[in-house]
Amino acid sequence: METYFAANRSVLIVDDNATNLKLLQEILKGRYKVYPAPSGERAIAFLEKTIPGLILLDVEMPGMNGYQVIAKLKNDQRWQDIPVIFLTAQEGRAGEEQAFLMGAVDYILKPISAGVVLKRVQLHIELQNYRKNLEQLVEIKTYQVLKSQDTILDILANVTAYRDNETGGHIRRTTVYTQLIVEHLFKIGHHEYRLNRNYADHIIKSAKLHDIGKVAISDSVLLKPGKLTKEEFEFIKKHPVIGARMIDNAMRQLGDDSTFLLVAKEIIYSHHEWWNGKGYPQGLSGDDIPLSGRIMAVADVYDALISDRPYKKAFSHEEAFAIIWEEAGTHFDPYLMELARDVLLKFKDVIYQYQDEIILYD
Numbered sequence: 001m002e003t004y005f006a007a008n009r010s011v012l013i014v015d016d017n018a019t020n021l022k023l024l025q026e027i028l029k030g031r032y033k034v035y036p037a038p039s040g041e042r043a044i045a046f047l048e049k050t051i052p053g054l055i056l057l058d059v060e061m062p063g064m065n066g067y068q069v070i071a072k073l074k075n076d077q078r079w080q081d082i083p084v085i086f087l088t089a090q091e092g093r094a095g096e097e098q099a100f101l102m103g104a105v106d107y108i109l110k111p112i113s114a115g116v117v118l119k120r121v122q123l124h125i126e127l128q129n130y131r132k133n134l135e136q137l138v139e140i141k142t143y144q145v146l147k148s149q150d151t152i153l154d155i156l157a158n159v160t161a162y163r164d165n166e167t168g169g170h171i172r173r174t175t176v177y178t179q180l181i182v183e184h185l186f187k188i189g190h191h192e193y194r195l196n197r198n199y200a201d202h203i204i205k206s207a208k209l210h211d212i213g214k215v216a217i218s219d220s221v222l223l224k225p226g227k228l229t230k231e232e233f234e235f236i237k238k239h240p241v242i243g244a245r246m247i248d249n250a251m252r253q254l255g256d257d258s259t260f261l262l263v264a265k266e267i268i269y270s271h272h273e274w275w276n277g278k279g280y281p282q283g284l285s286g287d288d289i290p291l292s293g294r295i296m297a298v299a300d301v302y303d304a305l306i307s308d309r310p311y312k313k314a315f316s317h318e319e320a321f322a323i324i325w326e327e328a329g330t331h332f333d334p335y336l337m338e339l340a341r342d343v344l345l346k347f348k349d350v351i352y353q354y355q356d357e358i359i360l361y362d
Helices: 018-028 040-047 066-074 093-101 114-163 165-188 197-209 212-216 230-236 239-254 259-270 291-305 317-326 334-339 341-345
Strands: 010-014 033-037 054-058 084-088 106-109
Touching: 010 018, 010 040, 018 033, 018 114, 033 040, 040 066, 054 066, 054 114, 066 084, 084 114, 093 106, 106 114, 114 197, 114 259, 165 197, 165 291, 165 334, 165 341, 197 259, 197 291, 212 239, 239 259, 259 291, 291 317, 291 334, 317 341, 334 341
Parallel strands: 010 033, 010 054, 054 084, 084 106
Antiparallel strands: none
């Protein structure tokens, strides 16, 4: 296995007996970097500056004894993962049990045997370094998975952006609007609109896919230079269902039911629902509409209002804000609108940053 973690081959020896300190140093020198500490207090002072790979800790010491030292270590995040081997003259089950209850990984009986010390120290240094390597490998794999998720979302978003020149700017702007609302809700932690960090991140990342279903809408309807007929509008209203099916297919092909795809489907399927139940495709109302869909609805409609379309001119920010505010309680979640009012006013700053053009996600 490739090693990602720089092995920490240092040992702190804590013992008030000068003979024991010297003996342990002699045993370990040449193989490990050794630091001696003649008391528990000196050991704590040392740890403020240096983190060793392992601690050999005498139990019976004047002042701060071994049990007090390890209790302090285990209550401090900086030191709680350092493996501790107790040095003790106490034999029997009681001493052994006490050592492990206090958080020690092992204990060595006195009088000290050089062979036992070397083997125990080697074992626990290697175990600690293996654990650190494993933790770093997990972090790397987690990063790779998250990167793959982002790549999948970006590829799907680019499909939509290529399809319609207007959509690129719309995708980027609505993603930023959504992020502003989500981060605000996350920050205030309102009891009915509380978001955990993972769900908040998934909403932000998935917002760019809200119109993915439009790739299945014919150009004659999607790019029509004029107002849609009733039949054409009914056809274009199918895009949330089509988009949700696309995500279902992706999950089946990937063998993946990860949260990030489920949240993407949630947004795609619900962002045209209305608070009063008059939206589509399911006719959901109130809290039955997923929070992600309610947030996306605000971002989506606002951006449609401030954008030029073949059948209308763009509204100003002030006009668009007034329209969506007026529809709080009918189209939009009124409580969400109230909580996010100050954030909605900031949407104006986003308009000019992302114009209507094909925007490819890096």
